[in-house]
Each structure stands twice: as structure tokens, then as C-alpha cells.
Amino acid sequence: MNKFPVLEIFGPTIQGEGMVVGRKTMFVRTAGCDYSCAWCDSAFTWDGSAKEDIERLTSEEIVAHLIEEGGSQFDHVTISGGNPALLKNLHELIEPLHEEGIEVALETQGSRWQDWFLDIDDLTISPKPPSSKMDTNWMVLDDILFRLREGSRLSHTSLKVVIFNQEDLGYAEEVHQRYPEVPFFLQVGNDDLEENESSSLASHLLTQYEWLIDQVVASSRLNRVRVLPQVHALVWGNKRGV
Ligand SMILES: C[S@@+](CC[C@H](N)C(=O)[O-])C[C@H]1O[C@@H](n2cnc3c(N)ncnc32)[C@H](O)[C@@H]1O
Ligand SMILES: Nc1nc2[nH]cc(C(=O)O)c2c(=O)[nH]1
Ligand code: SF4
Ligand SMILES: [Mg+2]
Numbered sequence: 001m002n003k004f005p006v007l008e009i010f011g012p013t014i015q016g017e018g019m020v021v022g023r024k025t026m027f028v029r030t031a032g033c034d035y036s037c038a039w040c041d042s043a044f045t046w047d048g049s050a051k052e053d054i055e056r057l058t059s060e061e062i063v064a065h066l067i068e069e070g071g072s073q074f075d076h077v078t079i080s081g082g083n084p085a086l087l088k089n090l091h092e093l094i095e096p097l098h099e100e101g102i103e104v105a106l107e108t109q110g111s112r113w114q115d116w117f118l119d120i121d122d123l124t125i126s127p128k129p130p131s132s133k134m135d136t137n138w139m140v141l142d143d144i145l146f147r148l149r150e151g152s153r154l155s156h157t158s159l160k161v162v163i164f165n166q167e168d169l170g171y172a173e174e175v176h177q178r179y180p181e182v183p184f185f186l187q188v189g190n191d192d193l194e195e196n197e198s199s200s201l202a203s204h205l206l207t208q209y210e211w212l213i214d215q216v217v218a219s220s221r222l223n224r225v226r227v228l229p230q231v232h233a234l235v236w237g238n239k240r241g242v
Contacts, residue, residue: 002089003056005031007045007082009065010241012074016232018185019158020105020122025076026066028093033082034111037132039164041193041238045082059093063100078122080107091116109134110141117144118151126160127175129168131189138178145179157182163212164189173221186222188212188229190238198237205229 011026031054033046044050057065066077077097084090085108094104094116105122117123127141128134148157159182161172168189176184188209195201209229216222236242 001058030081030084076103078105085112129171131164160185184225201237
């Protein structure tokens with residue numbers, strides 16, 4: 001039985017971001033990432049600070065934890081990380097969830113392909129803009145979107161780019177222009193990961209949201225797009241496990 005490195009199982013909560021924002025869901029957060037984004041809000045998944053909390057669980061154990069936490073109050077599970085696309089056997093978790101009538105979403109940055117992407121109900125690919133200090137491998141991203149198109153999965157897929165500055169907006173325009181048929185989301189970057197007061201963070205993020213809306217409104221290269229904040233950050237601030 002394969003084991004998966006899991007850092008958090010929590011919910012039910014709402015999906016705070018992107019294509020199914022507001023959807024009631026459980027979260028499974030896996031450990032390990034091939035990136036190290038400058039502003040990662042989940043750095044504990046890869047920077048060693050939570051390595052004692054990593055549990056190695058089989059898919060059966062993960063499903064049992066989900067039911068323990070969520071009871072019968074959920075029918076949707078979001079897998080995030082870290083980069084869950086590092087895990088080549090994740091279909092072992094997706095299949096039993098589908099058999100229970102549970103939909104499965106995935107958050108990944110588009111640096112690795114896995115065949116089980118074709119089974120994800122809500123697949124969010126979030127390539128990283130210059131402010132992250134990461135480089136996009138366009139050959140890999142092209143290949144991922146090609147395979148999803150060939151597999152008729154684009155209606156289950158979205159692109160989501162986090163924006164911190166003007167340069168990031170230029171990057172977002174480039175991504176949207178390269179894959180115009182893929183639903184496209186721009187997300188407010190949270191640049192205050194140390195703020196403990198959720199009302200202060202919310203008012204700051206709403207100011208950033210207004211700035212982002214203004215920028216997108218003014219761009220002729222960003223028309224068929226959606227602009228969103230991280231709803232969970234507005235409601236709960238920088239709290240973990242929500
Ligand atoms: C923590 S990542 C995990 C999944 C995957 N590694 C990825 O980056 O897509 C989940 C989502 O949070 C976004 N994110 C991370 N840090 C953020 C921040 N400071 N502000 C806004 N969004 C952030 C990422 O861009 C990604 O879309
Ligand atoms: N509520 C809530 N929504 C989210 N959407 C993406 C998240 C993530 O960290 O991947 C996340 C998260 O951590 N919480
Ligand atoms: S790719 Fe995702 S998890 Fe990895 S460092 Fe960047 S935001 Fe964090
Ligand atoms: Mg998050």
C-alpha cells in the first residue's frame with residue numbers, strides 16, 4: 001500500500017480561491033514542494049518547520065481521517081500542498097473518493113504532469129509570476145495543457161495567477177494569451193503573512209483587491225477573466241487549517 005506525506009486534513013470549510021470559490025469542501029494538504037515561492041503562504045509544507053507533523057498515510061487512512069473530521073457533511077475534497085503533483089500514485093486516493101460520490105479538486109503550480117490529472121473534477125493550475133522568484137518551464141506547462149485538451153478536460157481546468165505587482169500582471173497577460181481557451185483567474189497576493197489580526201489583514205487585502213480590479217479593468221489583454229481575493233484570508237486571516 002503506498003503512503004502519502006500528509007500535513008493537514010481539515011474542514012469542512014469553503015474553497016476560498018478560484019474556479020469553485022465558495023464550494024463547501026474538505027482539504028488534504030500534502031508535504032513537499034519542488035518550488036520555494038518568495039511569498040508562499042504554506043511554506044511550512046516544504047521549509048522543514050513542520051517536518052515533525054508530517055504523517056505518512058495510506059489512501060484508506062486519509063479517507064478515514066476525512067470522514068472522522070467531516071462526517072457526512074461534505075461531498076468535495078480539495079487536495080493541495082506543497083505540490084501534490086509530486087505524488088505519482090494519487091489516483092489511489094481519487095478513486096475511492098469518487099466511488100463514495102465525492103468530487104475531487106487539486107491545486108498545483110503546473111511544474112509536473114500526472115496521468116491522474118485527467119480524473120480531477122476541479123483542476124487549478126497556478127503558474128508563478130516573477131514576484132515569486134520562480135521560473136516557469138513553458139514546455140512543461142504547454143504539455144500539461146495539451147494533454148488536458150486532448151483528454152477533453154479543459155472544462156474541469158482553470159489557470160490562476162497570483163498578482164503582487166505590475167510585472168506580475170504582464171506575466172498574467174502572457175499566460176492568458178498563451179492559453180486563451182482556459183478559464184482564467186487573477187488572485188490578490190497576500191503580502192502580509194505575519195499579520196495576526198484578521199480584520200487588519202482583511203482591510204489591507206480589500207485595498208489590494210481594488211487595485212487589482214482597477215488594473216484588470218484597464219487592460220485590453222485581460223477581458224475574459226475573473227478577479228478574486230482569497231475569501232478565506234478575508235474571513236479568517238492568516239490562520240492555518242481553515
Ligand atoms: C499554497 S499553494 C499549494 C498548491 C501549489 N503548490 C500551487 O502553488 O499552486 C495554493 C495556492 O495558494 C496560492 N498562494 C500561495 N501563497 C500565496 C499568497 N501569499 N497570496 C496569495 N496566494 C497565495 C498559490 O499560488 C496557489 O494558487
Ligand atoms: N479555505 C481555503 N481555501 C483554499 N483554497 C486554496 C487553499 C490552499 O492552500 O491551497 C486554501 C486553503 O488553505 N483554505
Ligand atoms: S508552488 Fe505552491 S506550495 Fe510550492 S512554494 Fe509556491 S505557493 Fe508554495
Ligand atoms: Mg492556502
